[in-house]
Amino acid sequence: MNDGKPADERPVVRGTLFIISAPSGAGKSSLLRALLETLGGDLVLSVSHTTRSPRPGEVDGRDYHFVDQTAFSNMVDNGEFLEFAQVFDNLYGTSQEGIEQQLASGKDVVLEIDWQGAQQVRKIMPGSIGIFILPPSRQTLEERLRERRQDDEDVIARRMQDAADEVSHYNEYDYLVVNDVFQAAHDELAAIIHCHRLRLAAQAQRYEGLLEKLLA
Numbered sequence: 001m002n003d004g005k006p007a008d009e010r011p012v013v014r015g016t017l018f019i020i021s022a023p024s025g026a027g028k029s030s031l032l033r034a035l036l037e038t039l040g041g042d043l044v045l046s047v048s049h050t051t052r053s054p055r056p057g058e059v060d061g062r063d064y065h066f067v068d069q070t071a072f073s074n075m076v077d078n079g080e081f082l083e084f085a086q087v088f089d090n091l092y093g094t095s096q097e098g099i100e101q102q103l104a105s106g107k108d109v110v111l112e113i114d115w116q117g118a119q120q121v122r123k124i125m126p127g128s129i130g131i132f133i134l135p136p137s138r139q140t141l142e143e144r145l146r147e148r149r150q151d152d153e154d155v156i157a158r159r160m161q162d163a164a165d166e167v168s169h170y171n172e173y174d175y176l177v178v179n180d181v182f183q184a185a186h187d188e189l190a191a192i193i194h195c196h197r198l199r200l201a202a203q204a205q206r207y208e209g210l211l212e213k214l215l216a
Contacts, residue, residue, distance in 0.1 A: 011205055013205050013206055015102065015107045015108040016109075016196050017099065017109050017121070018193065019118045019128050019173075020032065020130075020131045021118055021132050022132065022134070022179075023162070024145065024159045024163075025135065025145040026179055028112060029112070030182070031179060031182070031185055031189060032112060034182075035190060035193075036110075039190065042107060043108045043109075043110060044107050044108070045112065046094055046099055046112070047064060048065070048092050048093060048094050048113070049065040049066075049067050049072060049075065049081075049093045049094075050090055050091065050092045051068065051090050051092075052064075052090035069091070072093065076093070080097065081096060082096035082120070082121055083113065083117040085116040088155070092114075092117065094111060094121070099111070114166065115172065118130060129174050129196060130173035131176075132173040132177070134167065134176065134178045135178075135179060135180075136179070138160070141160070145160070175192050
């Protein structure tokens with residue numbers, strides 16, 4: 001439908017911040033990679049800063065901004081993080097300026113953080129949408145952690161111990177997705193994104209010209 005205003009002249013609609021959390025091994029990273037490929041450039045993944053070492057195949061600036069403890073502490077002191085938290089023995093943080101710039105340009109932004117970080121973000125940006133991803137069982141969760149071949153037995157044991165605590169925060173989120181059948185979980189995530197792109201405030205702004213003519 002054409003509202004009489006060229007597409008490139010329509011007002012830029014501020015994007016939505018989607019917070020996605022899950023216990024380690026639930027498969028959220030694989031789901032997000034597939035989701036970003038499906039939805040294209042209108043959905044972007046926030047790249048966090050971390051003090052942990054890169055895992056095999058990870059690239060600085062694409063997967064994370066890898067920094068040392070001193071650099072991370074300086075960013076905290078300068079108030080540069082929207083949120084930051086310690087997960088196991090490492091620190092993770094999200095640049096507030098980076099998020100704001102992407103949202104202002106009309107991009108929907110996915111922020112992959114744990115429940116601690118999500119609590120901090122919701123206080124500053126209450127309009128964000130939270131999605132929690134669950135594994136289908138504890139057995140499946142442990143199997144996925146082992147199949148990654150990224151952690152030793154002690155780390156896997158710690159992740160399993162912490163999983164119940166992480167899952168206990170599921171009711172702080174807006175949506176719950178179980179990653180049992182990968183494609184089904186992917187489709188549910190895509191549906192959530194599409195739903196919020198069709199919300200009244202966003203659509204009214206997109207089609208402001210059309211509404212003016214219809215109401216004239």
